[in-house]
Amino acid sequence: MWCELSQANFFDEYQIEGVSPEDNEICLEVAPENLSRALKTVQNAKAVKVKLTKKHCPCLTIAAELPTLSSIGRIVTHDVPVDVIPRRLWHEFKEPSMPDFDVSIFLPHLKTMKNVVDRMKNLSNFLVIEASQNGQMNLKIETDLVSVTTHFKDLGNPPWGDVASQEGRASQSRNPDTMAEARVDIRRLQQFLMGQQVQPSKAMCNIVHHKVVHLILLHEDMSLQYFIPAVVQSG
Amino acid sequence: MYLQGMDCIVTGGNVKVLAKAIHSLSRIGDELYVEPQDDGLALRSVNSSRSAYACFLFAPLYFSRYTIPSENVFRCRMAIKSVQAVFRSLASLEKTVEKCHIVLDKKKNRLTFTLHCKHGLLKTHNLSFQDSESLQAVFDKDSCGNVFKAKSRLLVDTVMHFPSSLDEVTVSVNADRMWFRNHVDEETESKAMLTELCLASDEFDEFSVQDHSSITFCLKELRGLLVFAESTGLPISMYFDEPGSPVVLSVTDSVLEGNFVLATLSDDPSQRKSNTKRAQTPPPPPPDDDFMNDDMDSYLIAMDTSMAPGPSTAAPATTPLAEYTSKPPVAANHRTRIHSDDEQEEDETSETDGPPNKKFCSLFFGSVLPSSSLMSTQPLTNQEVLASDSEEDS
Numbered sequence: 333m334w335c336e337l338s339q340a341n342f343f344d345e346y347q348i349e350g351v352s353p354e355d356n357e358i359c360l361e362v363a364p365e366n367l368s369r370a371l372k373t374v375q376n377a378k379a380v381k382v383k384l385t386k387k388h389c390p391c392l393t394i395a396a397e398l399p400t401l402s403s404i405g406r407i408v409t410h411d412v413p414v415d416v417i418p419r420r421l422w423h424e425f426k427e428p429s430m431p432d433f434d435v436s437i438f439l440p441h442l443k444t445m446k447n448v449v450d451r452m453k454n455l456s457n458f459l460v461i462e463a464s465q466n467g468q469m470n471l472k473i474e475t476d477l478v479s480v481t482t483h484f485k486d487l488g489n490p491p492w493g494d495v496a497s498q499e500g501r502a503s504q505s506r507n508p509d510t511m512a513e514a515r516v517d518i519r520r521l522q523q524f525l526m527g528q529q530v531q532p533s534k535a536m537c538n539i540v541h542h543k544v545v546h547l548i549l550l551h552e553d554m555s556l557q558y559f560i561p562a563v564v565q566s567g
Numbered sequence: 568m569y570l571q572g573m574d575c576i577v578t579g580g581n582v583k584v585l586a587k588a589i590h591s592l593s594r595i596g597d598e599l600y601v602e603p604q605d606d607g608l609a610l611r612s613v614n615s616s617r618s619a620y621a622c623f624l625f626a627p628l629y630f631s632r633y634t635i636p637s638e639n640v641f642r643c644r645m646a647i648k649s650v651q652a653v654f655r656s657l658a659s660l661e662k663t664v665e666k667c668h669i670v671l672d673k674k675k676n677r678l679t680f681t682l683h684c685k686h687g688l689l690k691t692h693n694l695s696f697q698d699s700e701s702l703q704a705v706f707d708k709d710s711c712g713n714v715f716k717a718k719s720r721l722l723v724d725t726v727m728h729f730p731s732s733l734d735e736v737t738v739s740v741n742a743d744r745m746w747f748r749n750h751v752d753e754e755t756e757s758k759a760m761l762t763e764l765c766l767a768s769d770e771f772d773e774f775s776v777q778d779h780s781s782i783t784f785c786l787k788e789l790r791g792l793l794v795f796a797e798s799t800g801l802p803i804s805m806y807f808d809e810p811g812s813p814v815v816l817s818v819t820d821s822v823l824e825g826n827f828v829l830a831t832l833s834d835d836p837s838q839r840k841s842n843t844k845r846a847q848t849p850p851p852p853p854p855d856d857d858f859m860n861d862d863m864d865s866y867l868i869a870m871d872t873s874m875a876p877g878p879s880t881a882a883p884a885t886t887p888l889a890e891y892t893s894k895p896p897v898a899a900n901h902r903t904r905i906h907s908d909d910e911q912e913e914d915e916t917s918e919t920d921g922p923p924n925k926k927f928c929s930l931f932f933g934s935v936l937p938s939s940s941l942m943s944t945q946p947l948t949n950q951e952v953l954a955s956d957s958e959e960d961s
Contacts, residue, residue, distance in 0.1 A: 366760045373728045389758055404767035408728055411761040 333524075334427050334557040341553030351419055358384065359417035359425055362392060370394045370410035378405070389413050428559060431546060433538035434512035437463040438488045439547070442535060445471075446525040448482045453518050455480065458563055461521075461545055462513035463537065465489050465506055473518070490536050512541040514562035521545075524558050532556075572641060572671030573603040576632040582667045582682075586654030587795050588623040588825065592647060594791030595621045595827075599647040600702045601678070603635040603671070611702050612647065618830040619788040620704040629822040631666070641673060644699035653680045653692045663688075704828045708815040711806035712777030713740060719796035719803050719818075721770055726793060728764050729786060735832070738807075738814075739781040743768040750783045750832070772802060782810050783832035792816055792827045810834045 339346045350356035374380050377396035385393045392412045397405040417425065439445060448471055452459055456473040463469040469484040524547065538546040542562050549556040577585055592599060592612040596619075600611040607626040613619065627633040654660060668681040676697075682690040725747055729736060735750035745766045751759045768774035796803050796818045807814040811833030817826045 363760075369730060370760070370762070387761065391761075400767075400770060402767050402769040404769065406764065406766060406770070408764045409762065410728075411763075413758040413760060 333559075336427075336555045338553045355419060357422070359419075359422055360384075360390075360392070361415040361417055362412060366410075366412045367392070367394075370412055373410070374398070374408060377408075384414075385411070387411050390416050428557070431538070431540050431544055433546065434506070434541045435463045435465055436490050436492055436536060436538045437465075437467065437469055438490060439535040439537050440469070440484045440487060442525060442528050442531055446522070446528075449518065449522050449525055452480060452482075453522055457518055458515050459518040459521060460513050460515045461537070461539060462511040463487075463539055464509055464511045466508040468511075469537075470511070490534075512539040514539050514542055514545045514560075515564075516545055516560045517563060520560050524560075572636070572673040573608075574632065574634040574668075574670050575603075575608065575630045576666055576668050577629070578631045578666040580661065581629060582654075582664050583657060583660045584799060584823070585625070585667070586657055586660055587798055588625075588823075589647065589650050589654060590657075591791035591795040591825075592621050592623065593651055594794075595619050595788055597647055598644045599650050600642065600644045600699055601671070601696070602640075602642045602699075604640075605635070608633070613702060613704075614788065619785060620702075620828045621791070621826065622704070622828075623823065623825045626822045626824075641671070642699045642701060643671070643678070643696040644702075645678065645694055645696040649692075649694045650680075653682070653694075704813075706813055706815055706826075706828050708804075708806040708817065708826070711808050711812075711815070713780065713805075713807050714773060714775045715740075715745070715771050715805040716773035716802055717771040717805075719793060719801065721766070722803055723793050723797050725764055725766065726786065726790070728762055731787075731790070733786050735783050736786040737781055737783040739779075740776050741779045742776055743774070745771075745774075773804075778809065780807070780809050782807050782812075782814055784814050784829045788829055789816065789827060792818065792825065795825065807831070 348356065348358065350358050371380075371394065374394065374396035377398050380394060380396040383393045383395070385391050387393070390413070392414050394410045394412065396408050398408060400406045449459065452471065452473045455478060456475050458473070460472040460474075461469070462472065467485060467487045467489055469487055470481050471484075472481045473479065528549065530551070532549040532551045534548075534550040536548050538548070540546070540562075544562055545560045547556075547558040547560070549558075588610060589599065592610060596612040596614045598612065600609075600613075602609045602611070604624075607624045607629065609622060609624050611620070611622040613621075663684045664682050665685065666683045668679075668683065670679045670681075671677075672679065676695055678694045678696050680692040680694070682692075684690060729747070729749055733749050737746075737748045737750045739746040739748070745768070746763060747766070748763045749759075749761060751761065792803070799818070801818040801820055804817050804819070805814065806817075810831050813828045813830050815826055815828050817824065819825070
């Protein structure tokens with residue numbers, strides 16, 4: 333998963349001193365549950381400060397002033413331990429390049445999609461996502477006992493134009509009715525959908541046939557990409 | 568009529584409160600100790616390591632009928648899950664149960680709960696029990712130097728910042744602040760997440776500090792009390808002294824009193840002075856301060872478990888701690904082996920075998936205090952007066 337936030341939209345103050353003036357970046361590794369818990373508890377805070385500190389180890393210190401009835405605010409501090417990633421390993425943490433997709437399509441409303449996937453999860457561990465360049469998408473599961481398909485139409489396809497037409501897989505030359513598909517672990521898809529609380533401004537899905545599903549969500553101040561590798565069809 | 572046990576009736580909303588008390592006791596231990604007393608029905612629980620104890624005393628006035636035998640004091644214990652099953656659905660209790668009739672039959676070793684519900688429906692639960700030894704903790708909250716009282720909401724909101732799995736929390740106080748921090752054993756978890764919350768004294772209804780100190784205890788065991796207090800709207804009072812002495816949290820109203828007594832981590836005596844000094848200048852919110860230089864040893868909860876079977880009197884003869892047979896690793900750290908009543912004495916506690924032994928040993932059981940301090944059902948204001956210093960007038 334790759335997520336980018338525009339700092340100006342989230343922070344009133346933002347100061348950073350990176351590794352060096354040329355590499356004004358810092359790369360940190362952190363346990364998401366710690367960070368998530370810390371941020372959750374300060375949801376109602378008047379103000380939250382995030383600082384990189386050195387305590388017993390490098391930490392992201394999240395300090396917040398909580399609203400109280402008393403004259404003195406209630407201060408809570410969470411020191412979340414982090415690992416600083418050395419510069420020589422930064423290349424491992426770059427934005428993944430967008431794969432050459434076969435089909436790119438806008439997703440249906442995420443809530444609808446989540447409802448469908450939630451129900452399908454009870455029936456099968458794997459789900460096939462297929463889509464075409466004429467705005468059709470199907471979510472399919474198939475077991476020995478049952479097969480279920482949910483059809484979406486008129487979803488629309490993002491106008492990538494020449495951006496994606498690199499290897500002759502140009503969207504224009506492709507038959508718009510041909511489906512590209514990928515079989516994925518349904519839990520991955522469900523986990524991803526579960527985490528989306530707000531409908532993004534744009535949500536799309538790029539499919540590399542039998543290889544990978546690339547989900548892209550664009551919000552006003554944040555972008556999120558999620559790559560789910562395809563599972564080999566058994567039998 | 569020779570009463571073989573106990574016969575009492577709880578009516579209306581008191582049934583639900585009783586049920587909630589039992590549920591909160593179940594967060595401490597697996598067994599419920601029941602003892603009908605002259606001053607009320609005592610329900611108690613203790614955890615397996617004897618580091619946490621809770622007692623709810625329901626005064627006779629809590630019941631619409633409270634009949635106990637005049638002699639032959641009786642104590643029993645039973646699986647708490649069985650009792651919880653009687654009061655399973657709290658929400659429906661309120662709506663359907665009109666009264667609860669509790670009868671203890673010594674001859675048949677049976678405790679019968681009969682729920683009288685709407686539409687003439689009777690639900691009867693027969694629970695078997697075992698005779699039990701006395702289970703009373705040694706503590707005297709009136710003698711504690713540090714006394715705090717706050718609405719339960721304050722503590723619930725504070726505890727919310729710590730993960731529910733968190734074992735130990737350190738509470739530090741100075742003249743006008745109280746800090747809560749999760750306690751982390753440096754040797755085992757050098758990369759743990761640290762959380763600190765600071766409360767100002769004016770958030771409390773009462774904030775009285777005699778000694779700036781820092782105590783560490785198990786947070787998990789408290790949650791039962793917090794749930795109870797919040798649902799009943801009662802404020803929570805907190806009493807403690809120096810590290811090593813138990814911390815007492817209680818809720819009181821005119822007809823019931825709940826006390827949760829938890830062991831606290833004990834300092835090494837040589838560390839004590841420096842800890843005290845440090846506690847007097849607690850770290851301010853700016854994160855530059857490093858407070859993780861505690862060198863506290865294993866927890867010690869002194870539990871005097873010299874059980875006195877038979878009639879419990881106000882002052883059973885016990886040499887509190889000398890007879891305590893604890894598990895060996897725990898015993899090695901057992902501060903209370905010093906059986907003097909003066910809790911200031913401390914053994915060599917710094918040596919432990921193997922990894923830091925963080926067991927809270929049993930503590931404070933044994934010699935029963937005069938009933939007034941333990942079992943008083945007077946409203947808290949009275950207790951406040953008792954606890955005040957000699958210099959202060961009531």
